[in-house]
Amino acid sequence: MAKKEVDTLFVKSKVRDYIKSKDCNTSGDVIDGDSLNNRIIDILDKAVERAKANGRKTVQEKDL
Numbered sequence: 001m002a003k004k005e006v007d008t009l010f011v012k013s014k015v016r017d018y019i020k021s022k023d024c025n026t027s028g029d030v031i032d033g034d035s036l037n038n039r040i041i042d043i044l045d046k047a048v049e050r051a052k053a054n055g056r057k058t059v060q061e062k063d064l
Contacts, residue, residue, distance in 0.1 A: 009040045 019026045021039045030036060047063035 006037065006041060008037055009044075010036060 015036070016031060017024045019030075043064060044059075047059045050063040051057065051059045
């Protein structure tokens with residue numbers, strides 16, 4: 001499935017800080033590439049589908 005153009009859904013500095021806290025470095029591909037954003041979009045799309053399948057318009061934690 002092709003991904004729509006979507007703004008970045010994560011805070012780049014927070015991702016970098018988290019990875020650094022695990023004593024690792026962050027490749028620019030992780031921050032500037034589409035992979036992480038696409039994974040987040042996939043998770044959210046599945047959560048939306050689950051909420052709708054359960055007759056709700058509100059995505060809840062259990063949908064994740």
